[in-house]
Amino acid sequence: MAIKTWPGPRARKAGSNCEPRSCPEGERKEVECEDCSLDPLCLLLDYAGDDSGLPPGILLRRQSVARGESIFRKGDPFRSLFAVKSGSFKTLNPVPDGPDQVIGFHLPGELIGVEGVAAGSYSCTARALEPSSICELRMERLSESGRPMEILQRGIIELLGKEVAFQHTLKTPLIRQSAEQRIAAFILNMHQRLEQGGLGGKDFTLSMSRSDIGSYLGLASETVSRVMTRFQKMGLVTIQRKRVILEDPKRLAAFAESGWPTK
Amino acid sequence: MAIKTWPGPRARKAGSNCEPRSCPEGERKEVECEDCSLDPLCLLLDYAGDDSGLPPGILLRRQSVARGESIFRKGDPFRSLFAVKSGSFKTLNPVPDGPDQVIGFHLPGELIGVEGVAAGSYSCTARALEPSSICELRMERLSESGRPMEILQRGIIELLGKEVAFQHTLKTPLIRQSAEQRIAAFILNMHQRLEQGGLGGKDFTLSMSRSDIGSYLGLASETVSRVMTRFQKMGLVTIQRKRVILEDPKRLAAFAESGWPTK
DNA sequence: CGCGGGGTTGACGCACATCAAAGAGAGTGG
């Protein structure tokens, strides 16, 4: 496995390191490596040679996942960190009697499984919302290699720190806001995150169902639906099915902030 | 600075490394070092000698903080991680027009400032709810010393990972639950966290105001008050002022779970 | 073609916010 002979990081855009078994639908929208949260770690692993003492197969690139498939379940021992390359995922907390509680959504370029790092097991289930592909960093193999991996550690710290900061930004909008504020914030948040992955423009698609959104935001799916049509009637967005077009992002943002735009 | 001559970790219980300038009220309840989230890092720093290349003053122990005092404000550049030794803190998001939004509470043994690690600045303000004391790990000085600090990094990873996992557990109960469920869960959570710090029994004290709790849980302070008296009438707890006694923790927990105990 | 799951829309009721006012401590000064 001659990783060290691979081309430099920016050249990777060409897809030269795409392993044969994957990329089942090459035309699907996929995040570029440089927009991926895992990229800092990928780079380091790319440059590490056989003499680094790293066991091979630490990084599995672009595995494809079918819609509805779970890449791990609540309680599974923590093995890997995943990065979404294309498609999208939800993380959820299965509740014995009743519908699952949706914890979060994961878009291209974002990580899945971070919450398991310290606990040693996953605290939620991750399920694909559509045909997707992921890269997998096998942490277990990383610690197997006795090697300290100091530079990698710095990357992991960075990555965990960002996750903490991100969670933090999510907490505020979810509480104490009206349904309209939450949904406006949600739409804008999804848009912004898609853009961050180099995807999406004013026109993008929400891959999750209304009840997923509702569960995530703490609202009934009917309320989500009602508010969205209300937004549409106001000319803030155009929504049909899962397709969303931001017609007036600024007024939508004002809405998310204060609950009333240009009152 | 002969740190390396200090006694071993468990002996620290005796308080031999308490610096002179602090501990203003020796009789206040204080978390033991071994119950502190920062302890793993403290230990490492304790054992590091002058030859480690560490600049002195990285760890400031037991600084006292007055009630209402802020240890950092939103937007301040990230400098330090703090651990609560005694007392308690709230983190909040100041909103220009209107009351501040409370993000979280921090009890003895817990960390403050973690969300600033990656961003490079604090995303919220941390304010003491009562006379408190803290230990401060000056991260800026840590990176100043060019030294890799590999073992410390492992500690930091652990610590960040735990934070992520903790945030994760908080998300679910806050959404989609009735006021009664949230408050029951909140009381139990506070109790459990105090116990984890070696403090608290069935009888403990909530240092934050009703409006702080309300802001945190997304409820009006009146609702918090009402529900608490309701719990009291049901014999689940005894509450007067900030004092709480758990009378029937099991039924309270059942309440937090399903909204109705022994229906 | 009929079926089934997700989405939309309407009617109704309740949980909780809001407004208001009175009560309870804690600190201050006479």
Added chain:
DNA sequence: CCACTCTCTTTGATGTGCGTCAACCCCGCG
């Protein structure tokens, strides 16, 4: 020691946002 204020808490009365239930619609799939 008692009035005083200030803040926090409690309690009541009233309104409303959103959950719930139910019916219907739409689109994809066998």
